[in-house]
Amino acid sequence: MITAAGLTKRFGSITAxxxxxxxxxxxxxxxxxxPNGAGKSTTLRMLAGYLRPDAGxxxxxxxxxxxxxxxxxxxxxxxxxxxxxxxxxxxxEYLSFIAEAHGLENAPRRVEEVIETANLGAIRHQLxxxxxxxxxxxxxxxxxxxxxxxxxxxxxxxxxxxxNQKNEIRKLIKKLSRSKAIIVSTHILEEVxxxxxxxxxxxxxxxxxxxxxxxxxxxxxxxxxxxxxxxPQDRTAAEGVLGRSLADLGAGAPGFERFRLDTDERPAxxxxxLAAAGIACEExxxxxxxxxxxxxxxxxxxx
Amino acid sequence: xxxxxxxxxxxxxxxxxxxLAFIFLTIFLAFQMGFTFILGRFYESNQASLDIFxxxxxxxxxxxxxxxxxxxxxxEKSAGTIETLATLPLGMPSIIAGKFLAxxxxxxxxxxxxxxxxxxxxxxxxxxxxxxxxxxxxxWLMAGAFLAVACxxxxxxxxxxxxxxxxxxxxxxxxxxxxxxFHDYLEFLPVGLLDFLSGLGFIPHFQKAVxxxxxxxxxxxxxxxxxxxxxxxxxxxxxxxxx
Numbered sequence: 001m002i003t004a005a006g007l008t009k010r011f012g013s014i015t016a017x018x019x020x021x022x023x024x025x026x027x028x029x030x031x032x033x034x035p036n037g038a039g040k041s042t043t044l045r046m047l048a049g050y051l052r053p054d055a056g057x058x059x060x061x062x063x064x065x066x067x068x069x070x071x072x073x074x075x076x077x078x079x080x081x082x083x084x085x086x087x088x089x090x091x092x093e094y095l096s097f098i099a100e101a102h103g104l105e106n107a108p109r110r111v112e113e114v115i116e117t118a119n120l121g122a123i124r125h126q127l128x129x130x131x132x133x134x135x136x137x138x139x140x141x142x143x144x145x146x147x148x149x150x151x152x153x154x155x156x157x158x159x160x161x162x163x164n165q166k167n168e169i170r171k172l173i174k175k176l177s178r179s180k181a182i183i184v185s186t187h188i189l190e191e192v193x194x195x196x197x198x199x200x201x202x203x204x205x206x207x208x209x210x211x212x213x214x215x216x217x218x219x220x221x222x223x224x225x226x227x228x229x230x231x232p233q234d235r236t237a238a239e240g241v242l243g244r245s246l247a248d249l250g251a252g253a254p255g256f257e258r259f260r261l262d263t264d265e266r267p268a269x270x271x272x273x274l275a276a277a278g279i280a281c282e283e284x285x286x287x288x289x290x291x292x293x294x295x296x297x298x299x300x301x302x303x
Numbered sequence: 304x305x306x307x308x309x310x311x312x313x314x315x316x317x318x319x320x321x322x323l324a325f326i327f328l329t330i331f332l333a334f335q336m337g338f339t340f341i342l343g344r345f346y347e348s349n350q351a352s353l354d355i356f357x358x359x360x361x362x363x364x365x366x367x368x369x370x371x372x373x374x375x376x377x378x379e380k381s382a383g384t385i386e387t388l389a390t391l392p393l394g395m396p397s398i399i400a401g402k403f404l405a406x407x408x409x410x411x412x413x414x415x416x417x418x419x420x421x422x423x424x425x426x427x428x429x430x431x432x433x434x435x436x437x438x439x440x441x442x443w444l445m446a447g448a449f450l451a452v453a454c455x456x457x458x459x460x461x462x463x464x465x466x467x468x469x470x471x472x473x474x475x476x477x478x479x480x481x482x483x484x485f486h487d488y489l490e491f492l493p494v495g496l497l498d499f500l501s502g503l504g505f506i507p508h509f510q511k512a513v514x515x516x517x518x519x520x521x522x523x524x525x526x527x528x529x530x531x532x533x534x535x536x537x538x539x540x541x542x543x544x545x546x
Contacts, residue, residue, distance in 0.1 A: 048390040073392040080390075084383030088317050100309050101391040143387070 001025045002047065002076075002151045002181050006056035009042050016042045018205040019056070024181040024198075026150065029173060031196030032185040035299050039205040040185040041081050044155050047183070048078035060151055074102060077144035081155035081185075083136040087129030091120055091139055094128055095146060102147040110146050117172065118142035133160040141169065145176065152182045158191065170195045189291040203299035213291060220294030223264050228274075229256040229283030241277040242270070256282040306393040310401025311408070314375075318409050323374075331367055331413050338363065339420065351428025356420055357438045357513045361478055361506055364449045369470035371409065372453025373463045375402045376540070380461035399537055403447075403454055403529075410446045414439060434515035441512030444525040445505055449474050451532035458539040474505075477528075481506040 002024050009017040017039040024030045034040045045051040047058050049065050049072065058065040058072070065072045086094055095114060099107035115124055118138040123131050128139065141157055154173070158166040173182060173195050186192060192199055193213050201209040201216070209216055217224070229252040230238055238259075239245055246259035263270065267286040274281055318324040335356070339345050343355035379385040388398060424430045449470075456469040481504015489497055501507065508521040 045386070050386050050389045070392045070394055073390060076390070078390045080383065080386045082383040082386070084385075084387055086313075086317070086384055087382065088320050093316075097309070097313055098387075098391070101306075101393055103305070103392070 001061055002183070003059045004043070004047060004056065005059070007043060007046055007053050007058070008055040009039075009046060009051060010054050016205050017046070017053075017202075020202060020205075020207045021056075022200050022207065022210055024151070024183050026179065026181050027177060028181050028198055029177045029196045030181075030183045031192035031199045032183050032202075033187065033189070033192060033199060033295065034185075034202040036187065038202050038299065040202060041155055043202065044078070044153050044183070044185055045080075048076055048080075048153050049073050050078075050080075074147065075150050077147065077149035077152045079137075079140045079144040079152075079154045079157055081159070083133075083140045085128035085136060085139060087127065090125050090127055091115070091131065091135075092124045094139065095143060098143045099146050104147055110148075114142040114146050117145070119168070134162065134165050137161055138165070138169070141172070150180055152176065152180050154182065154184045156185055156187075158186065158188070166191070189295060193291065201295070201298055208298045216291055216294045216298075217289045218264075218294075220289060220297050223262045224289050225287045226261045226263060226267065226270060227258060227283065227285040227287070228261060228281050229253060229258050230279065230281060231255060232257045234279045235259065237277060238274060238279050241273055241279065253282050258283065304397075306397035307401040307404065309393065310398050311405040314402055314405030315408065318405070324409065327367065327371060328413055328416065331363070332416060334363055334367075335359070335417055336420070351424050351430040353420065353424060353430075353435050353438055354513060356417075357442060357509075360442055361445065361509060364446055365471060365474050365478060368410065368446055368449035369453045369456075369467045369474065371406050372450050372470060373457055373466040375406065375454055376457040376536075377461050377463045377466045381463075395537060395540060399454070399533055399540075403450065403533060406450055406454075407443075407447050410450065411443055414443055414446070431515065434513060437515055437517045438513040441509055441517065441521065441525075444522065445509050448477075448505060448525045448528040448532075451529040451536070452477070455532045455536045455539065458536045458543075477503065477505045480504040481508070 004023075005021050007017055007020045008015065020039075020043055022030070032040055032044070042051065046053045046056075049058070049069050052066075060072045060075045063072050063075075086097070089097065092111060092115070095111045096107060099110050104110050115121055118141055120135065120138060120142060123135050123139075128136070131139070137157060137160060141154070144152060144154065157173070158169050161169065170191065173184065176182065177195075177197075184196065197212075199209065199211060199213060199216055200207060209219060211219075227249065228238075228246075230246075235246060235257070242261065242263070244261060244263060246261055249258040249260050252258040261270075267284070270286075271281070271284060338359035339356045343359060345355050348355060376385070379388060389395070421435060424435075452473050453466070453470040456473065457463075457466040459469065460466050480500045489500070492500075508524050511518055511521055
């Protein structure tokens with residue numbers, strides 16, 4: 001479990017991160033969202049012990065980063081956004097160096113294991129200065145998990161990867177999440193829905209949301225929507241049953257009209273109520289309110 | 304100590320596999336021998352000693368040691384690997400010590416490779432091995448002082464050229480203040496301050512050892528310079544981390 005309490009970081013007169021507090025527990029995959037420049041990387045850098053916060057604390061399993069940085073860093077796996085590597089080392093040498101720095105007793109075996117996990121076999125003996133962006137990311141990912149840390153901090157781990165590689169990394173993250181607290185920064189909203197159990201959003205250095213994807217949707221104040229196809233004569237009855245007015249969307253299948261219903265009621269219960277009233281639906285589509293709408297509203301800067 | 308050793312191994316490996324290291328060794332040995340035999344007229348001097356060999360060394364170090372040290376931190380910064388390094392459970396003091404020691408060992412290797420001159424001197428005459436040993440030992444220590452300056456300037460910037468230039472300037476000042484000619488320009492200063500300044504120069508501390516005297520004060524002097532600049536090095540990294 002990793003906790004950030006009141007984290008603040010200033011660069012000159014700019015406050016990059018302002019009083020940010022949250023916790024990620026084992027089993028959590030925390031999606032860390034925010035526009036570019038909102039302070040995501042700065043926050044992760046403080047969590048990883050690279051930057052020292054001007055105020056606030058980072059604790060992992062109760063031990064403070066400020067008090068015993070070496071012990072805390074042993075429990076953290078960190079993948080920087082810039083995917084830095086030592087160009088003059090081969091992939092294998094790089095992983096060996098990281099394993100050794102973590103003081104792993106079974107270093108050679110762990111190196112082989114993460115080469116396998118991150119699918120790096122093909123470039124094992126290649127100099128890291130010559131590998132592609134996708135391999136750079138995966139090599140950094142492998143380095144972050146080599147010591148099997150209870151906390152994993154990943155700064156845009158799928159950036160620059162092709163769709164297949166993205167999918168692979170997401171699957172890996174899901175698999176690892178059972179035994180770890182994972183914080184993943186990204187600005188890809190679909191990615192968050194696909195792999196995160198919780199979302200935190202920061203904007204201009206401040207935490208503006210800590211909750212689930214549904215909480216994020218609700219925060220937009222925009223309901224989900226259902227599109228239903230009804231016989232025109234059933235419209236009034238349906239409006240009565242549902243207690244809401246329907247908006248006309250025009251003709252649907254022959255003999256039916258399409259209507260739009262704004263609601264937060266889940267589709268199963270909507271369908272059941274209509275069926276109970278004997279109203280036949282020719283068509284039924286349900287749309288979650290788009291996340292990016294809510295994201296935009298929350299992170300809109302005051303310009 | 305374990306952590307420092309991990310860094311030493313990593314740094315030494317980067318020397319072994321880098322063409323730069325071999326270029327450096329070649330240039331160092333070529334200049335060292337060129338200075339001694341051509342500029343220093345070693346054969347004409349008719350002395351079976353390394354005085355001439357050592358007398359050029361501070362000036363050779365002035366340019367070559369900053370070249371070794373310039374990459375130590377600047378490269379980590381420009382490649383971003385400093386972020387990896389700083390988040391590994393190693394501790395900054397170990398990393399700083401490891402980087403310094405690795406380069407210092409590399410300089411030792413370069414010094415050891417000048418052994419043909421020793422053989423030459425023994426072949427030509429019967430020299431006193433004492434001053435040779437003390438000269439080599441103090442030369443290595445002095446190289447450490449140059450190197451500590453280079454570590455410090457390398458931590459200041461992500462640009463290796465800037466790091467190089469800054470450390471040449473600082474080292475040049477350390478050479479000048481111990482150099483007699485320089486004092487004529489500083490006569491306006493009080494005598495006490497002038498003495499203090501000349502005591503800060505590298506060359507006088509080195510020359511005693513070349514004559515065969517290892518003075519503990521000289522050892523302490525170079526060791527202090529090393530420690531001082533490594534502490535500055537740490538302070539710069541710490542400061543950059545905070546702002």
